[in-house]
Amino acid sequence: MSDTAVTSFINACQGPLGGADILQGKTDSDRKEVNEWIERFEKDITPLAKALNDHLETRTYIVGHTITNADLWTFVKLHEQVGTMTRDGQMKRANLTRWFDLIQEQAGVLGHLSPIAIDLELPEFKPASKEKVATPAPGADDKKTKKANKKDAKAEEKKAKKEAAAAAGEVAPAAVTAAAPAAAAASDEAAKPAFNTQKKEKKVKAPKAPAAPVGPATPQPWQIDLRVGKILKVEKHPDADSLYVETVDIGEAEPRTVVSGLVKHIPIEEMEGRWLVCVCNLKPATMRGVKSFAMVLAATDDSGKLELVNPPKGSNPGDKCYFGDWKDEKPEEVMNPKKKIWETIQPGLHTTAECRAAWKSDEGVVHVLKSAHGDCTVPSVVGAKIK
Numbered sequence: 442m443s444d445t446a447v448t449s450f451i452n453a454c455q456g457p458l459g460g461a462d463i464l465q466g467k468t469d470s471d472r473k474e475v476n477e478w479i480e481r482f483e484k485d486i487t488p489l490a491k492a493l494n495d496h497l498e499t500r501t502y503i504v505g506h507t508i509t510n511a512d513l514w515t516f517v518k519l520h521e522q523v524g525t526m527t528r529d530g531q532m533k534r535a536n537l538t539r540w541f542d543l544i545q546e547q548a549g550v551l552g553h554l555s556p557i558a559i560d561l562e563l564p565e566f567k568p569a570s571k572e573k574v575a576t577p578a579p580g581a582d583d584k585k586t587k588k589a590n591k592k593d594a595k596a597e598e599k600k601a602k603k604e605a606a607a608a609a610g611e612v613a614p615a616a617v618t619a620a621a622p623a624a625a626a627a628s629d630e631a632a633k634p635a636f637n638t639q640k641k642e643k644k645v646k647a648p649k650a651p652a653a654p655v656g657p658a659t660p661q662p663w664q665i666d667l668r669v670g671k672i673l674k675v676e677k678h679p680d681a682d683s684l685y686v687e688t689v690d691i692g693e694a695e696p697r698t699v700v701s702g703l704v705k706h707i708p709i710e711e712m713e714g715r716w717l718v719c720v721c722n723l724k725p726a727t728m729r730g731v732k733s734f735a736m737v738l739a740a741t742d743d744s745g746k747l748e749l750v751n752p753p754k755g756s757n758p759g760d761k762c763y764f765g766d767w768k769d770e771k772p773e774e775v776m777n778p779k780k781k782i783w784e785t786i787q788p789g790l791h792t793t794a795e796c797r798a799a800w801k802s803d804e805g806v807v808h809v810l811k812s813a814h815g816d817c818t819v820p821s822v823v824g825a826k827i828k
Contacts, residue, residue: 497536663770666722667762692759700733740825753815765808790827
């Protein structure tokens with residue numbers, strides 16, 4: 442893809458996406474990161490897809506919490522590669538695929554770029570039919586032909602005998618024999634009443650199945666299943682220097698395996714026995730060969746400092762965490778990637794001046810993240826983005 446094509450695409454997106462200033466990054470830190478990302482892969486984009494899939498493990502966008510030139514530049518560079526991916530390839534790099542689908546939807550006008558079909562839905566399981574299909578035995582057609590010929594021969598022989606008997610005057614007894622059952626049938630029919638005196642029983646209609654519940658028109662924060670977790674075991678990923686593989690108790694019969702990109706931010710000895718807040722209803726994603734079944738919430742400020750979101754003291758594994766007054770709402774069992782629930786809510790997640798985790802609505806209303814034991818907090822980062 443030529444630089445001219447990339448520049449043309451970015452320029453075309455500036456108007457619909459808020460202008461050049463927004464796309465370059467909202468803060469000095471964001472602008473610097475946008476330029477660093479583009480420069481990193483400008484000369485060699487070969488490792489771009491793999492690096493981006495890892496980078497987006499805990500992010501919605503490449504830089505910050507809104508779309509930037511880093512997203513648009515990378516989108517154009519990877520467009521052809523994503524277009525040639527099989528469905529299995531899309532599932533293996535689920536983070537990249539989810540991000541690509543989000544960018545092509547937000548960009549709207551793709552110009553010379555054709556939209557790529559994205560499908561992260563798991564295929565529907567259909568049990569094999571138990572009905573056996575009869576397989577004709579070898580030579581079955583020959584057997585059928587012989588049987589038909591034999592039947593025709595017997596019919597001809599029977600017809601000839603009947604004609605001979607008619608000529609000899611033997612038909613009368615046969616006619617009498619045939620008439621007897623007919624007369625008896627007529628007598629029985631006459632004995633029947635002219636109409637049926639029994640009333641037909643009314644069929645009892647089965648009750649209709651209750652209609653499936655309809656979700657909210659727009660994604661809501663209570664649809665995210667947030668629970669308290671405790672790390673039982675942690676080790677470095679065997680094939681990725683930046684990833685931890687954690688065994689986390691979230692109050693279920695078995696602990697979950699969680700892969701997190703926290704190696705560069707938190708020493709492994711500080712991860713052991715740690716209490717966490719986990720997103721538990723994202724679709725499982727494979728990270729460098731290890732499947733992750735949840736995501737850890739962490740806050741990062743503009744300087745790049747990262748801190749985990751802590752549940753309140755006295756918490757137990759599996760305690761429900763919720764925003765504001767949505768305590769009694771039931772989260773989605775598994776968030777459908779096509780509904781983009783997480784992608785819609787995540788940009789509003791932040792830490793307050795009191796170091797509390799919260800979500801801010803489009804109307805500016807702040808809803809603090811809490812559990813039955815109190816508020817969820819971070820040690821020190823203020824105004825940080827939670828991912």
